[in-house]
Amino acid sequence: VSRRLLLPPDLLTGGGGGFGGQQPAAAAAAAAISAELATSSGLASPQKQQEIMSLAAGLSLCGSVPLNHAQRLAVSSVLCGGGVAAPYVLFGPPGTGKTVTLVEAVLQYRRLHPRSRILCCAPANYSADLLCSALAAAGVGVDEMCKLNDPRRPVTQAKQDTLPYCVFNEGLQTFSLDKGLREAARRSIVVCSTTTAGLLLPQPSSTRPSAALPIRKPGAPYPPATAASSSNWWQQQMAAVLRSAGGLFDLVVVDESGQGLAPEVLLPLRLAKPQAPVLLAGDPRQLGPVLRSATAAAAGLGVSLLDSWIHYWHSVLPQLAAAAAAAGDKQHRKQPPHSSAPVCPV
Numbered sequence: 001v002s003r004r005l006l007l008p009p010d011l012l013t014g015g016g017g018g019f020g021g022q023q024p025a026a027a028a029a030a031a032a033i034s035a036e037l038a039t040s041s042g043l044a045s046p047q048k049q050q051e052i053m054s055l056a057a058g059l060s061l062c063g064s065v066p067l068n069h070a071q072r073l074a075v076s077s078v079l080c081g082g083g084v085a086a087p088y089v090l091f092g093p094p095g096t097g098k099t100v101t102l103v104e105a106v107l108q109y110r111r112l113h114p115r116s117r118i119l120c121c122a123p124a125n126y127s128a129d130l131l132c133s134a135l136a137a138a139g140v141g142v143d144e145m146c147k148l149n150d151p152r153r154p155v156t157q158a159k160q161d162t163l164p165y166c167v168f169n170e171g172l173q174t175f176s177l178d179k180g181l182r183e184a185a186r187r188s189i190v191v192c193s194t195t196t197a198g199l200l201l202p203q204p205s206s207t208r209p210s211a212a213l214p215i216r217k218p219g220a221p222y223p224p225a226t227a228a229s230s231s232n233w234w235q236q237q238m239a240a241v242l243r244s245a246g247g248l249f250d251l252v253v254v255d256e257s258g259q260g261l262a263p264e265v266l267l268p269l270r271l272a273k274p275q276a277p278v279l280l281a282g283d284p285r286q287l288g289p290v291l292r293s294a295t296a297a298a299a300g301l302g303v304s305l306l307d308s309w310i311h312y313w314h315s316v317l318p319q320l321a322a323a324a325a326a327a328g329d330k331q332h333r334k335q336p337p338h339s340s341a342p343v344c345p346v
Contacts, residue, residue, distance in 0.1 A: 004278075005086045006269050007262075007305075008312035052076045062107035063100070063138045071101045074344045078105050079112060082342060083277035087269070089309045090281040091258075092346040098281045101346055102253050103134045105279060109251050110188070116250035120191045121268040123260030125149070129159035131255055132191040136161060146183045148192035148199070149175035165191070190249075194260055197268035248273040258282030258306040261289045265305045282306045313342055 056072040067075070074090055082088045090098055106118055120135070122128040132147045147165040149158065151174045158166065167183050169176040177199070184190045184200065252272040257265050257280040265280070272278050284307040291297045 004084070004272070004274060006266055006278075008308050048080070052080050055079060059108070061104060062111060063104050063134075065097075065100045065104075067097070067101065067104060068346075070344065070346050071097055071104070074101055074346065075105045075108055077344070078277050078279060079108055081277075083279055084275055086342060087278045087280045087305075087309055088342050088344070089306060089313065090279060090344050090346060091283060091306065091310060093283060094286070096346045098283075098346055099130065099134060099255055102255055102279060102281050103131070103138060106135065106189070106251065106253060107138055107140075109277070113250060116188065117248075118189045118251045118253075119197065119249040119268055119271055120189065120253050120255070121194045121197050122255040122257075123194050123264060124256065125153055125157065125193050126159070127256045127259075128191055128193045128196075129162050132162045132165055133159055135189065135191070136165065140189060144187060145189040145191060146180070146187040148180045148184050148190055148196055150193070150196050150199070151175045151177045194254065194264045194267050197271060200271055201267065248276070250276050251279075252276060253279040253281070255281050258284045258304045259287055259289065260304060261291075261301055262303070262305040262308070263301075264289075280306050280309065284310055 052073065053076075055076040056069070059067075059072050059076060061067065074088075078088055090101060092098055102120075106120060110116060110118060120128070120131045122131060129147070132145070135145060142164050145165050146167065147158075147162050149166055151169070153175060155163075155168070155173065155175060167176045167180040168174070169179070181199065184192075190200075249271050250273055252268050254260075254265055254268055259282065269278055282304070284304065288307070289302060289304050291302050293301075296302070
């Protein structure tokens with residue numbers, strides 16, 4: 001595909017998020033994903049479907065946790081091109097193996113593409129820690145993976161087994177931002193929260209003075225800061241990261257994406273290369289985005305990107321919804337069971 005769609009077309013036309021008046025954009029977006037829709041909706045050629053099924057049946061697992069048939073199909077679908085034109089959605093109730101499937105997809109993709117760079121995120125810091133722990137348990141070494149943390153996060157809040165993958169400012173006893181960004185540019189796998197992923201995006205140049213104060217030792221005076229020095233520092237750091245391997249990632253996965261605001265989840269998705277698969281995982285029936293603004297809620301920001309995509313895929317793939325209704329609901333929710341579709345229950 002030549003174009004990527006991060007928001008469902010119904011949001012672009014005002015059907016779900018207040019982005020009205022953009023019918024041409026929605027038409028172009030629908031055209032951009034038509035190939036993936038045809039491939040993954042069950043209307044694809046028998047050869048493609050057989051490729052996914054054969055790969056799932058013979059998949060040699062990288063992780064230590066066994067996968068069921070639906071999870072194998074989800075991993076195989078991503079390896080066969082799913083999630084490129086639009087996000088591949090993996091959802092299910094708690095304890096059904098969403099994170100395990102994500103981790104296996106990351107490991108399989110890395111084995112298939114050894115030189116790839118992968119970004120793994122979650123809205124909450126601790127959820128990102130769990131991703132890091134799972135990848136570490138699967139054998140990913142400290143020289144391969146970096147756990148990037150915002151320096152404002154207390155070190156004591158991080159999971160103990162993720163600390164070897166983190167970068168510290170020893171003098172201040174905090175997580176280090178500048179060293180962390182350099183390490184993120186060097187490692188093949190970067191794990192962080194969705195908001196921390198925004199630090200990897202290029203920062204707009206500005207002549208406005210920054211209100212942020214630099215990190216300092218307790219009791220030390222605040223050093224003088226100028227708008228020019230702050231702006232130049234950020235530009236240099238971000239330019240270094242973006243120059244490394246194109247500054248983009250070959251695979252982007254977001255776990256627990258149903259708990260994040262849509263703009264928050266879009267941050268790591270912006271870091272995916274044009275042909276990189278994008279995976280969203282989560283449970284739309286658990287805790288959703290937390291909003292304190294009635295205006296934002298009225299504009300549709302109370303609906304997660306995960307939920308928006310699930311509703312969109314179900315609206316454009318009615319044959320899958322009909323198949324799910326005929327087959328019954330194994331996990332107390334009626335969703336399409338076809339795991340080669342762009343929306344997959346586990």
